[in-house]
Structures are given as structure tokens and as C-alpha cells.
Amino acid sequence: MNQVQYWRKSQTCEATQLSETTIWRLERAGKFPARRKLSDNAVGWLRSEIEAWMASRQPSLCQPCISKDDAVGASSAQNITSIHSEAKSPDKSNCLNNEGGF
Numbered sequence: 001m002n003q004v005q006y007w008r009k010s011q012t013c014e015a016t017q018l019s020e021t022t023i024w025r026l027e028r029a030g031k032f033p034a035r036r037k038l039s040d041n042a043v044g045w046l047r048s049e050i051e052a053w054m055a056s057r058q059p060s061l062c063q064p065c066i067s068k069d070d071a072v073g074a075s076s077a078q079n080i081t082s083i084h085s086e087a088k089s090p091d092k093s094n095c096l097n098n099e100g101g102f
Contacts, residue, residue, distance in 0.1 A: 004046065004048075005046070005047040005048075006036065006038060006044030006045065006046060006047065007044055007045050007046075007047050007050060008042070008043075008044050009023075009043070009044075012044075012045050012050055015050060015051075015054070016050065016053075016054060032053060033045055033046065033049035033050055033052075033053055
């Protein structure tokens with residue numbers, strides 16, 4: 001028999017790696033599972049709903065930039081620049097690196 005499990009705020013933040021404020025904003029926008037009132041002074045989220053929400057997240061489209069170790073053996077600065085630019089996502093608007101922004 002499946003037992004219903006609730007996660008309190010700290011467990012939900014830890015599992016999702018989101019701040020309390022981000023969870024509140026997503027929840028308010030209808031993009032995050034709704035909290036449940038557990039008592040007069042306590043709320044929690046259904047663990048199954050949070051896990052389903054996490055599983056539904058799309059992978060990042062941004063490919064990480066090449067590391068220094070990957071560039072070993074490149075014969076010139078031009079080759080390193082070429083390798084670096086090929087390793088990046090063509091859509092830099094989705095990158096979270098210094099060049100692509102948010």
C-alpha cells in the first residue's frame with residue numbers, strides 16, 4: 001500500500017534546488033505543485049507531485065563550454081577558439097555561461 005508522504009519547505013527546497021522565493025513564485029504562477037495545509041501552522045507538498053514535477057523538467061539546451069583539459073593538444077589559439085565555439089549551443093540565449101546570459 002502506498003503511503004502518502006509530505007515534504008516540508010526545507011525538504012522541497014533541497015530536493016528541487018530552488019529557493020523558497022522561487023518555489024513561491026512558480027506556485028503562484030501555477031507552474032509548481034500546490035502546497036497542502038497540514039495543520040494551522042504547517043504546510044507541505046506531496047512528495048509524489050514534487051518528484052513528478054522534477055521529472056517533467058526539460059534538460060538544458062546549453063552545451064557546456066570546452067574545458068582546458070579538452071583543449072589539450074590543440075596546436076594554436078585559433079584551434080582552441082574553433083573548438084570552443086563548436087562546443088557551445090547554437091542558441092546562446094539558453095546558456096547560463098558568461099557569454100550567453102540568462
